[in-house]
Amino acid sequence: xxxxxxxxxxxxxxxxxxxxxxxxxxxxxxxxxxxxxxxxxxxxxxxxxxxxxxxxxxxxxxxxxxxxxxxxxxxxxxxxxxxxxxxxxxxxxxxxxxxxxxxxxxxxxxxxxxxxxxxxxxxxxxxxxxxxxxxxxxxxxxxxxxxxxxxxxxxxxxxxxxxxxxxxxxxxxxxxxxxxxxxxxxxx
Amino acid sequence: xxxxxxxxxxxxxxxxxxxxxxxxxxxxxxxxxxxxxxxxxxxxxxxxxxxxxxxxxxxxxxxxxxxxxxxxxxxxxxxxxxxxxxxxxxxxxxxxxxxxxxxxxxxxxxxxxxxxxxxxxxxxxxxxxxxxxxxxxxxxxxxxxxxxxxxxxxxxxxxxxxxxxxxxxxxxxxxxxxxxxxxxxxxxxxx
Numbered sequence: 001x002x003x004x005x006x007x008x009x010x011x012x013x014x015x016x017x018x019x020x021x022x023x024x025x026x027x028x029x030x031x032x033x034x035x036x037x038x039x040x041x042x043x044x045x046x047x048x049x050x051x052x053x054x055x056x057x058x059x060x061x062x063x064x065x066x067x068x069x070x071x072x073x074x075x076x077x078x079x080x081x082x083x084x085x086x087x088x089x090x091x092x093x094x095x096x097x098x099x100x101x102x103x104x105x106x107x108x109x110x111x112x113x114x115x116x117x118x119x120x121x122x123x124x125x126x127x128x129x130x131x132x133x134x135x136x137x138x139x140x141x142x143x144x145x146x147x148x149x150x151x152x153x154x155x156x157x158x159x160x161x162x163x164x165x166x167x168x169x170x171x172x173x174x175x176x177x178x179x180x181x182x183x184x185x186x187x188x
Numbered sequence: 189x190x191x192x193x194x195x196x197x198x199x200x201x202x203x204x205x206x207x208x209x210x211x212x213x214x215x216x217x218x219x220x221x222x223x224x225x226x227x228x229x230x231x232x233x234x235x236x237x238x239x240x241x242x243x244x245x246x247x248x249x250x251x252x253x254x255x256x257x258x259x260x261x262x263x264x265x266x267x268x269x270x271x272x273x274x275x276x277x278x279x280x281x282x283x284x285x286x287x288x289x290x291x292x293x294x295x296x297x298x299x300x301x302x303x304x305x306x307x308x309x310x311x312x313x314x315x316x317x318x319x320x321x322x323x324x325x326x327x328x329x330x331x332x333x334x335x336x337x338x339x340x341x342x343x344x345x346x347x348x349x350x351x352x353x354x355x356x357x358x359x360x361x362x363x364x365x366x367x368x369x370x371x372x373x374x375x376x377x378x379x
Contacts, residue, residue: 015242015243016242016243017242018242018243018244050289051278051281051289052278054206054289054294054295054298055206055274055277055278055281055289056202056203056204056205056206056273056274056277057202057203057205057246057270057271057273057274057275057277057278058205058212058244058245058246058247058270058274059244060243060244060247061244061247061271061274061275061278062274062278065274065275065278065279065282066278066281066282069278069279069282069283070282074279077275077278077279077282081271081275084243085243085247085267085271087242087243088241088242088243088244088247088248088251089247089251089263089264089267091241091242091243092241092243092247092248092251092252092255092263093251093255093260093263095237095241095252096251096252096255096256096263097255099237103233107372109375110371110372110375110376111368111369111371111372112233112236112368112371113320113335113336113339113371113374113375114339114367114368114369114370114371114372114374115233115236115364115367115368115371116232116233116236116316116320116336117317117320117336117339117340117343117367117371118236118339118343118363118364118366118367118368119232119235119236119239119316119364119367120232120313120314120316120317120320120340121313121317121340121343121344121347121363121367122210122239122313122360122363122364123210123213123309123310123312123313123316124310124313124314124317125313125347126210126309126313127210127306127309127310127312127313128310130302130305130306130309131306131310134302134303134306140302140303141303143300143303143304143307144303144304144306144307145307147303147304147307147308148307148310148311151307151308151311152311155311155315160218160222162218163204163214163215163218163308164200164204164215166304166307166308167204167206167301167304167305169304170300170301170302170303170304170305171297171298171300171301172297172300173300174296174297174298174299174300174301175293175296175297175300177296177300178295178296178299178300179292179293179296182292
């Protein structure tokens, strides 16, 4: 019980001090969970990152669930995940109560003129650094260009379309393309 | 039934968000706009709020949209929805399915999804930027928003100045704070 509570507290701290999304928290996990608490080794951390990257959902949740399970089975993962989610939940819930009044201040409106531009910069920056990491082969690049083009066309003609279809499409192309490549390599 | 809808929509978002943080923006955008839960303006302003508060963007978004649509219970079901897919999948992997992550087809699926995610993220960023600068893709209305253009140029300038001169990358929060400051100063000067 004491250990469950400790898992909760540690992940609550991590959730509370993780600004700037998933990768920022890896550093915190390393500091608190690997170096201080020694609940997992550095190799295990790397393994968890790989798993987190290839499964859906926020990395923070993936990490908390996995480390919690390694420590105290299913109950452990429940407590860790609850811990990592709770700070955001409380903070955002409080913000949601006051945001309308807050947004009606002129100075806040002005600030958000800037913030919206700043957010677009951050998103584009992330997009470009991910673009650099795409395999420089015909199929991955074509998939990227095709989806990008379709998104622009759908936006111009205001066609509603779920991106989930695009994601599944990419995945299926991936399965076909990479297994064909593997087969060729085996044959050669 | 708003609670069921919130749970279902955010469950889908949780299930199909590969690649962390910004990858979920396109999915959430579609969901909140198509359901009329937020306007585009409100949605993007809230990303700014998410950037300056701790925690995963997905959780922040779910809590916010849920709470504004259905109070604290709405916030709870939406957050539960977005967390549940990851939680279940990771738990299964930790208990018995470690092999699935090493499965060839599964790996290829993830590799294939990557270019799609990049397209979605870049598109989300560029449409937001274009909108801020005063251009509407679907109606071809153009009016130049000089203040936003100026802010954008200044942010780019500062970002690369910091890399070149101080050998330091500005963090997301620093960029949000600088843009808020620029927004206030420039709006006060020009309006």
